[in-house]
Amino acid sequence: QAHLVQSGAEVKKPGASVKVSCKASGYTFTGYYMHWVRQGPGQGLEWMGWISPNSGATNYAQKFQGWVTMIRDTSISTAYMELNSLRSDDTAVYYCARGRVDRSSNQHALDIWGQGTMVIVSS
Amino acid sequence: SYEVTQPPSLSVSPGQTASITCSGDKLGDKYACWYQQKPGQSPVLVIYQDSKRPSGIPERFSGSNSGNTATLTISGTQAMDEADYYCQAWDSNTVLFGGGTKLTVL
Numbered sequence: 655q656a657h658l659v660q661s662g663a664e665v666k667k668p669g670a671s672v673k674v675s676c677k678a679s680g681y682t683f684t685g686y687y688m689h690w691v692r693q694g695p696g697q698g699l700e701w702m703g704w705i706s707p708n709s710g711a712t713n714y715a716q717k718f719q720g721w722v723t724m725i726r727d728t729s730i731s732t733a734y735m736e737l738n739s740l741r742s743d744d745t746a747v748y749y750c751a752r753g754r755v756d757r758s759s760n761q762h763a764l765d766i767w768g769q770g771t772m773v774i775v776s777s
Numbered sequence: 778s779y780e781v782t783q784p785p786s787l788s789v790s791p792g793q794t795a796s797i798t799c800s801g802d803k804l805g806d807k808y809a810c811w812y813q814q815k816p817g818q819s820p821v822l823v824i825y826q827d828s829k830r831p832s833g834i835p836e837r838f839s840g841s842n843s844g845n846t847a848t849l850t851i852s853g854t855q856a857m858d859e860a861d862y863y864c865q866a867w868d869s870n871t872v873l874f875g876g877g878t879k880l881t882v883l
Contacts, residue, residue, distance in 0.1 A: 689872060691820075699812075699820065699863050701872040713870050716778075749819060756808065756826055761867035763810040763825035770819055 656681040658750055658768035665774045666740050673736040674771045676750030683731035684708040687753030689764055690724060690735045692746040700746075704753060704762070705733060740775045747772050779868040783875035789882055795851040797878045799864030802845060809847035810865040811840060813858075814877075820863065824849060856882050 661675040676688065690702040703714035705724040712724050723736045733750060748771045751764035781801040789795040799809060809827050812820040822831050824840035827847065837852045847866075851858055859882045864875040 691872075691874075698861075698877040699814075699874045701874060704872075715871060751820075754825065759808060759867075761808045761826075762872060763808075763822060763865070764812070764820075764872070765822045765825070765831060767819040767821070 656752065656766045658752065658766055660748075660750060660768040660771045663772040663774070665776065668741055668775055668777055670740050670775075671736060671738045672740060672773050673734055674748050674750075674773070676733045676735070676768050678731045678733070678752070681752075683726075684728055687755065687762060688724075688726070688733040689751045689753050689762070690722075691749045691751055691764070693749070693770075694743070694746040697746075702735070702748075707733060737773075740773075742775050745773065745775045779866070779873055781864055781866050781873055781875045783862075783864055783878045785876065786879045786881065789851075789854050789880065791856060791882055792853055795854045795858070795880055795882075797849045797851075797862050797864075797880065799847040799849075799866075799875050800845055801847075801866055801873075804845050804847055804866060805843045807842075807866050807868065809840065809842045811838075811847075811849045812863045812865065813860045814863065815860045823862075851880075854880075854882055858882060 684707045689704045707726045726733045750768040752766040753762040754765040811824040814820040827842040828840040866873045
C-alpha cells in the first residue's frame, strides 16, 4: 500500500531555512509526481509546487519561485522541500502528496498525502 | 490567473443531501477533484476526474462538472462527513485549490 512518511516538526527563527523530507513506500517512486502543499493555522490549502522524481524537473507556484527548492533522492525514494528566508507567516503544516496523472489530459490529482510536518517560525 | 471559488460554509441535516459547489471560468473544460479534511488530519482525495471515486470512498460521494461549476454531492449525509472540503483544478501545469467549504452536519 502506498505510503508517504514525512520528517518531524521543526522550530525555526525568522530568516532561517527549513528542509522537510517525504519518504515514499509501497509504489514506484519515479512513477508519480510529488507535490508540496502547506496549510497555515486555520487556513486553507496552498499549493507550493511539484517535482518529477523521474527527471528531477520542478514547477513552483509563482509565489514561491526563488524561495523554495524541491529535490529528490531516488536511491532512498525520498523527496525534499526546502524553504528559505522564513518569516512568521510561513508557520504552517507542510504536506507532501503524490500526484496521480491522467495521461489523456495531463491533469494531476493528489491521491496519497503524507501526515504533515509542522513548521513553526518564531523568534 | 485562474481561480476557483467555493462557499465558505454549508449546513445539512443527517440523512439529507449536501451539494458543495466550486466555480471557475469554463471549469467544465478541466477536471475537478475534491478533498475531505477532518480536524487534525491530512486531506483525503474523495473524487477525481470530476466523478471518479478512489478505492475505499463510500458510494454516497459523487461529483459532476459542467459549464462553470463543479459539484460534490454527498447523499444521505452522515455525522462522520462533517469536515472541510476543497475543490482542486489543474491549469497551466499548476494545482489550484478552492478556499474550502466547511460542512456542518446538524
